[in-house]
Amino acid sequence: MQNVNWTATIIFLALFVLITWLGFAAARWRRGDLELLHEWGLGGRRFGTLVTWFLIGGDLYTAYTFIAVPALAFGAGAVAFFAVPYTIVAYPILFLAFPRLWYVCHKHNYITAADFVRGRFGNRWLALAVAVTGIIATLPYIALQLVGLQVVIGGLGISGEGYTGDLPLVIAFIILAAFTYSSGLRAPASIAIVKDILIYVTAFATVVVVPIQLGGFEKIFAAVPASKLLLAIPGDNTTGAYGAYATLALGSALALFLYPHSITGILAASNGRAVRQNAALLPGYSFMLGLLALVGFFAIAAGVSADPEYAAGFKQFGNNFAVPALILHSFPSWFVGIAFAAVGIGALVPAAIMSIAAANLYTRNIHREFINSEPTDRHEAQIAKWVSLIVKFGALVFIVFIPSKYAIYLQLLGGIWIIQTLPSVMLGVYTRWFNDWALLVGWAAGIVAGTAMFVAAHLTPTYALAVGSFTFPGYAALYAVVLNLVLTIVLTPLFNLSSGGHLDETIAAEYRAPQPT
């Protein structure tokens, strides 16, 4: 422990104490009966435009994002910037489809996307598929938040032999579990405000101070190897890096709001207008993300990977140590404390929302549907609280005992899986034309094909689709969801012949703001 950076650690701990207090105090914020699922799991749907902005922003831009996007730029160069077009095209999608989802969910007290699918298509098995996909895609995502936390704890110089080295992580997670249990979604919503302020301060300080230290952008980009500076120009008969770049951006954008934690953030808004306003306001975060991607280049220019001081960190965490190393290299200890706390708290907010979202899915679409169909309201909220604990504990065990690269593989697969719910959820808010069994078959085909492509591409998300002598390297999620959709469309008329279809409990007017009469 002789290498501990005490100034930074004390500031880090002080900020953690502050957010712990905030997490528990949040139970009394916009007070509601936390023994009801929509109060615990959706904050009573009471968050206005501003809080929703903090909540969704805090939710989507996770600690892992802040570590991994610059790390990718540091290691692979220009391709990491796909995160920018990704966030640019994500918001029109939020703007168009998701206010409709908000209105219909509000009307019918749906708490999850699977609740909506159950009501819209009347098929409990399809709803189960949506719920299970959501839960499975979320679990590795929670685990990855812990990787972000681990990296900054390592950056503070805190280490230990064997499993004692994980003790700080375990303590942070116990705190997280406790306030999530007691305050529900109100806890991450209030902490998100602190988190975002810290992240903004850190990001802007980094983007202003470091280029000045390094002698301007010109010098920074001059230090980046030419092969990393731009995308490789595709050869003959292939769309090469261009196709990969565009499909990664588009596929990720389509998947983003299908994640249970995104939908939980959206449904917690107090009205559909707040969702639309946020689609215009959230690019504020994207700009920061774009600047952060450049931080990977700052780290190259600062030469942190060659500095023996950070060798141990790079050895343990690989390129994920690029950002902490740059911060340690460029700032005084007190600011390192703030910056690392920003990343650490940035791990807790999404982890809390993700565990709540997974708990809501289990409670509503598995337990209530298949195990106990008439729980009391209190019983329902109680189950969700327990499940949120189990989910977090599972993620913790995963990260402590299993190498983090498996969490990363599973999170990549999670993106390929969650997008398979697009036809039933995102297109479902527009049309009921699809047959429910056709949707289920399409979903299954998409999951299998997407997973197979991921494996065939040696556990990477970019699959080289070959058509004749042409190859189209692209994001497996996008290819798989196209297959899913085509199959669903082809099978719908066929399945409609044999089954009359189920009742739709929603009506078209419920997808819009109620018209004044």
Place this chain on the structure above:
Amino acid sequence: MLGEPMNPQDRTRTGWSWWYLLFLIQFVAVLWPPFFNKAEPSWIGMPFFYWYQLAWIIVGAILTAIVYFATDD
């Protein structure tokens, strides 16, 4: 086929607006790498590839705001 209304009432309620086509501009602008995969012209030392995409975040936000105000009811 996808957007086909189930019944005549649906047509007025799908909430389509021509303003939504503005979104298409940003999709094309940032999802077609041949437009921007080059170093020049650079700006404050930043290759075109980077500042072009960063600038589109701002333009995209403005377009989204325009669509918001145009379709707000």
